Amino acid sequence: MSTAELHTLTGAYALHALPEDERREFERHLSDCEACTQEVRELSATAARLGLAVAERPPRELRERVLAEITTVRQEVPSHGRSGRTGGGRTGRWTTYALAACIAAAAAFGGVAVWQNQVAQDARQEANQAQRQSEQLAQVLAAPDAKTSSGELTGGARGTVVVSQQENRAVFLASGMDRPPSGKVYQLWFNDEGTMRSAGLMNPSASDDAVLLDGPVDHASGMGITVEPAGGSAEPTSDPVALMDFPTA
Numbered sequence: 001m002s003t004a005e006l007h008t009l010t011g012a013y014a015l016h017a018l019p020e021d022e023r024r025e026f027e028r029h030l031s032d033c034e035a036c037t038q039e040v041r042e043l044s045a046t047a048a049r050l051g052l053a054v055a056e057r058p059p060r061e062l063r064e065r066v067l068a069e070i071t072t073v074r075q076e077v078p079s080h081g082r083s084g085r086t087g088g089g090r091t092g093r094w095t096t097y098a099l100a101a102c103i104a105a106a107a108a109f110g111g112v113a114v115w116q117n118q119v120a121q122d123a124r125q126e127a128n129q130a131q132r133q134s135e136q137l138a139q140v141l142a143a144p145d146a147k148t149s150s151g152e153l154t155g156g157a158r159g160t161v162v163v164s165q166q167e168n169r170a171v172f173l174a175s176g177m178d179r180p181p182s183g184k185v186y187q188l189w190f191n192d193e194g195t196m197r198s199a200g201l202m203n204p205s206a207s208d209d210a211v212l213l214d215g216p217v218d219h220a221s222g223m224g225i226t227v228e229p230a231g232g233s234a235e236p237t238s239d240p241v242a243l244m245d246f247p248t249a
Contacts (some may be wrong), residue, residue, distance in 0.1 A: 001025055010036050010148060011141035011162055014043035039148050042160055043141075043173065137212040140164045140171045147247035153177065153225075154241045157207075161223060163246045168216045170246070172223065174202065174209045180227050187228040188213055189236060190220040191243070199223065201232050222246050 001022070006029040012018050013026050030037050140146060143164035150160040157177040163170045172188060180186055185204045188211060189196040200214035202225075213223065222245040226236045 003029070005144070007033075007036060008144055008146055010039040011043060011143075011146050014040050015138070015141060017138070017142050039150070039160075042150060042158070042175070043148075133212060136167075136169065137171055137210065140167050140169045140212065143167050149244060149247040151244055159242060159244060161244050161246060163217060165217065168218065170199075170213045170217050170220075170223070172209075172211045172213060174211075175207075177202075177207050177209070179207065180204050183230055184227050185230050185232065186225050186241070187232045187236075189224045189226065189240075190215065190217070191222040191224055192218070192220050196224060196236050198232065198234070204230075217246070220246065 006026055009018060009022065009026050013023065018026060030040065141162055143166050145166045146162050146164045148160055148162050150158065153159045153174070155176075155178045158175045160173040160175075161170060162173070177186070186202040188199040188202065190199050190213065197215065197220070200211060202209050202211055222243065224236070224240040224244075225242040226233075226238045226240050228237060
């Protein structure tokens with residue numbers, strides 16, 4: 001595997017999504033590449049914080065009900081074949097990988113507590129939606145052409161954006177962000193040659209977050225973050241608290 005190809009595996013390595021042979025080769029590469037080592041450190045730390053961010057422990061009867069419902073739901077294997085990577089490669093690991101990403105994403109949005117006081121059907125619908133979002137997020141992080149860019153944000157926070165042109169999607173990872181004022185929310189935007197296009201909202205109660213930007217990257221050159229009223233705005237109503245350029249080839 002070429003050095004250029006190894007540079008693209010930081011996200012997959014941080015989330016333990018590499019086959020054994022690629023993992024060993026990438027670890028040898030890490031010993032000589034400080035840039036990849038830093039990216040892996042940041043991605044791993046963010047994933048770990050998200051995994052510990054569960055808001056509260058659900059009651060035992062909720063756990064038993066959800067487990068019972070899970071047995072009735074058929075989990076489909078995601079279809080996203082890549083040329084030259086068939087057989088025992090990365091595709092066969094998607095079920096475990098998507099589940100790990102699903103756990104981190106669920107924790108970032110308040111954990112399993114959001115299922116409390118809901119009937120089993122509601123739990124199943126929430127799980128299916130979270131699974132789809134997590135699989136999409138995972139596809140971006142582990143895409144062969146994924147590129148990352150990191151930088152300092154307001155108040156000492158740190159942000160990392162991961163972009164895959166092949167998937168035409170982007171993921172934003174935030175660490176240590178101050179919570180927005182009461183009644184406000186952080187809104188993400190694509191920067192389309194100076195025109196800001198809404199890319200979704202961040203969780204207002206989480207200082208660490210992983211967000212799949214809403215919509216395709218297309219020709220966007222970067223992203224921005226503004227503070228908006230709860231529910232978001234059609235266009236920015238405040239100065240950006242952060243602007244980041246997308247990584248280039």
